[in-house]
Amino acid sequence: EAGVTQSPTHLIKTRGQQVTLRCSPISGHTSVYWYQQALGLGLQFLLWYDEGEERNRGNFPPRFSGRQFPNYSSELNVNALELEDSALYLCASSLGFGELFFGSGTQLSVL
Amino acid sequence: GENVEQHPSTLSVQEGDSAVIKCTYSDSASNYFPWYKQELGKGPQLIIDIRSNVGEKKDQRIAVTLNKTAKHFSLHITETQPEDSAVYFCAASYTNAGGTSYGKLTFGQGTILTVHP
Numbered sequence: 014e015a016g017v018t019q020s021p022t023h024l025i026k027t028r029g030q031q032v033t034l035r036c037s038p039i040s041g042h043t044s045v046y047w048y049q050q051a052l053g054l055g056l057q058f059l060l061w062y063d064e065g066e067e068r069n070r071g072n073f074p075p076r077f078s079g080r081q082f083p084n085y086s087s088e089l090n091v092n093a094l095e096l097e098d099s100a101l102y103l104c105a106s107s108l109g110f111g112e113l114f115f116g117s118g119t120q121l122s123v124l
Numbered sequence: 125g126e127n128v129e130q131h132p133s134t135l136s137v138q139e140g141d142s143a144v145i146k147c148t149y150s151d152s153a154s155n156y157f158p159w160y161k162q163e164l165g166k167g168p169q170l171i172i173d174i175r176s177n178v179g180e181k182k183d184q185r186i187a188v189t190l191n192k193t194a195k196h197f198s199l200h201i202t203e204t205q206p207e208d209s210a211v212y213f214c215a216a217s218y219t220n221a222g223g224t225s226y227g228k229l230t231f232g233q234g235t236i237l238t239v240h241p
Contacts, residue, residue: 017167054233055128055130055213055231055232055233055234056168056213056215056229056231057231058228058229058230061228069228071228072125103167103168105167112158112170112173113158113170113229114170115160115167115168115169116167117165117166117167118167
């Protein structure tokens with residue numbers, strides 16, 4: 014069975030641009046989570062979607078947004094990119110409780 | 125909000141030795157404490173977790189202990205092997221009676237474990 018898949022694997026953007034990252038959860042999982050992993054830092058919680066609704070949000074500005082589709086896949090959008098947005102963006106899925114299963118992430122570089 | 129401190133940031137051991145990583149948390153409401161292993165180029169993978177109604181849990185060479193009073197928990201790896209080399213993260217969150225976490229796992233800063241053959 015396929016795990017959590019994320020696309021693209023790498024992305025290079027310039028300041029001020031917008032980016033969309035995509036995530037497909039494990040089949041049967043209804044919850045999708047987004048985390049930011051900046052270099053040298055731990056994972057910072059961004060967003061949690063369940064059954065198509067945003068359930069919780071971390072301490073990030075509104076230019077970080079996303080959505081979850083009826084097939085439970087998800088997008089993370091980041092507008093007006095800043096240099097400090099350079100990071101590994103990790104998506105995870107779960108059945109809504111217990112273990113989070115992570116994808117391999119999208120490495121975003123902002124120049 | 126919750127804050128999780130993790131120590132040490134790097135740990136180097138010889139194959140066969142034990143490794144211990146310690147974490148402290150700030151929110152006494154936290155009741156779920158997972159440990160994740162992240163290998164290069166991969167996402168974190170759960171290796172063991174513990175809930176606040178249990179003081180210790182063991183899975184083969186890996187064990188986790190929890191001290192709710194002191195608000196700290198530790199990962200113990202015995203008989204380390206080179207393939208244990210990775211970054212290890214502790215985390216904490218609150219889950220309700222139904223077991224639903226509110227998505228907000230708070231992670232420690234990570235420990236880079238190197239096991240020398």
